[in-house]
Amino acid sequence: MLEDEPVxxxxxxxxxxxxxxxxxxDGFRMVPVDDKYIRNAGTAEIAAELAAAGLPTDxxxxxxxxxxxxxxxxxxxxxxxxxxxxxxxxxxxxxTLDSSLAAAGLDRNAIDVVVISHFHADHVxxxxxxxxxxxxxxxxxxxxxxxxxxWMDDGEMSRASAGRMSELFANNRRVFDALGRKVxxxxxxxxxxxxxxxxxxxxxSIGHTSFVVASGGARVFVQQDVxxxxxxxxxxxxxxxxxxxxxxxxxxxxRRVCDMLVAEQMPVQAYHFPFPALxxxxxxxxxxxxxxxxx
Ligand SMILES: [Zn+2]
Numbered sequence: 601m602l603e604d605e606p607v608x609x610x611x612x613x614x615x616x617x618x619x620x621x622x623x624x625x626d627g628f629r630m631v632p633v634d635d636k637y638i639r640n641a642g643t644a645e646i647a648a649e650l651a652a653a654g655l656p657t658d659x660x661x662x663x664x665x666x667x668x669x670x671x672x673x674x675x676x677x678x679x680x681x682x683x684x685x686x687x688x689x690x691x692x693x694x695x696t697l698d699s700s701l702a703a704a705g706l707d708r709n710a711i712d713v714v715v716i717s718h719f720h721a722d723h724v725x726x727x728x729x730x731x732x733x734x735x736x737x738x739x740x741x742x743x744x745x746x747x748x749x750x751w752m753d754d755g756e757m758s759r760a761s762a763g764r765m766s767e768l769f770a771n772n773r774r775v776f777d778a779l780g781r782k783v784x785x786x787x788x789x790x791x792x793x794x795x796x797x798x799x800x801x802x803x804x805s806i807g808h809t810s811f812v813v814a815s816g817g818a819r820v821f822v823q824q825d826v827x828x829x830x831x832x833x834x835x836x837x838x839x840x841x842x843x844x845x846x847x848x849x850x851x852x853x854x855r856r857v858c859d860m861l862v863a864e865q866m867p868v869q870a871y872h873f874p875f876p877a878l879x880x881x882x883x884x885x886x887x888x889x890x891x892x893x894x895x
Pocket of ligand 1: 720722723824825871872
């Protein structure tokens with residue numbers, strides 16, 4: 601890590617039965633709150649909710665927490681962060697996964713499997729180094745088959761709306777073409793690594809996937825963008841973020857997953873929740889409340 605970079609690498613470890621979880625920070629981004637952030641709520645409503653949580657009201661701190669699972673002798677990375685190129689552009693605010701891996705005593709050459717949840721830039725761009733080489737050269741790259749089918753479909757790309765969707769198509773082609781499209785698609789309900797089962801949670805994207813990690817009677821639900829911000833989308837599961845591809849389906853998925861986590865008292869490891877991003881979910885009013893927890 602360069603000495604003038606402001607971001608400290610962050611590492612948090614815990615166990616789910618025999619599976620060791622290492623939570624790694626990939627930094628953060630301050631996202632301005634404007635009237636486009638939530639499609640069906642205005643800035644005043646958003647600000648009121650942020651203020652009630654004791655947070656700044658004009659910007660949202662979006663954080664990124666990839667995890668490495670040590671399971672049955674394999675090292676499995678779930679999502680790859682923003683990537684080294686963005687690290688330089690953001691002056692070390694994000695794209696810091698490599699520093700966090702080093703701080704955890706992990707070498708990216710020793711990652712055996714990379715499992716991708718969905719094809720948004722803050723989850724896939726870390727597949728490449730700053731010079732567009734594979735960042736995890738010895739790893740099998742596993743991707744949701746629904747996601748792969750959609751983003752690699754030339755017809756879908758030709759119909760993509762200008763702006764966000766067409767940029768996402770271009771970015772995904774850039775990343776996966778640099779990898780020679782050498783990926784292994786996986787299906788929902790499939791075990792993607794020992795003790796790690798893929799769960800379909802579509803809406804945020806067509807093939808957005810979560811995971812149940814289970815070992816020795818303990819279970820944790822790994823979710824990335826079912827609930828993005830830990831305050832806004834738990835308190836208001838009916839709010840539709842600009843980043844949800846199918847917002848109605850995303851809301852249905854969010855309510856179904858949160859209800860399940862409450863009913864089964866299953867902790868959630870959530871990619872965009874405040875580090876170390878391990879929370880329990882409770883019902884509160886029409887929505888939910890999350891608080892830090894342990895396994
Ligand atoms: Zn995300």
